Amino acid sequence: MSAGLKPPHRRTIKARLEDIDLQRRAKRRGEDKIVKETQAVPGVFAASRPLQVVQVDHTKADIFVVDEETRQPIGRPWLTLAMDVCSRMVTGNGSSRAAMQWIRKDTARALMQMRRNQLVFGVATSAALRSAR
Structure with a gap:
């Protein structure tokens, strides 16, 4: 150049x-x-009772984790939240250094068994919002 x-x-x-x-x-x-x-699809996504619909989303936290001894940056942790659509309360959370992709199937199965398959469980991914019934 x-x-x-x-x-x-x-x-x-x-x-x-x-x-x-x-x-x-x-x-x-x-x-x-x-x-x-x-x-985006217009409309309202609502639930008539608590834990009928739970949505999970992952995001990188706006914070850097550093090593205690060397003070070198390790990276940004992932924050995962499970939100009840009806009450808008956090029903579960987690943080890790890697994205919690496992939460989609395992948590959906556990919650569906608790509610006798009356639950819609949505997970926001980079591709699209997916639901398991």
Whole structure:
């Protein structure tokens, strides 16, 4: 390059492209199917009694964990919350250094057995909101 700058590595370019919101990227490219799949559905998602519907979501916490001795950053922990839709109360939580992907099936089965299969259990993932009945 003429300014003496090195071009960015291909992984840097790939990471920056992946950081662009999927829906915005699909709109620019004219990918109507992806735009439709990522569009919010209007309406109300409600429950008539407690623990009828429990939703679980994972997010990275806005905090960095550091090593006690070296003070070097270890990473950002994942925060997982299970929320009752009717009462809007937290029914369960957890934190870990890795995303708690296991919670989808195991917790759904346990909660469904408690409520005799009268429960809708939704897990928000990066792909879509999935429910198990």
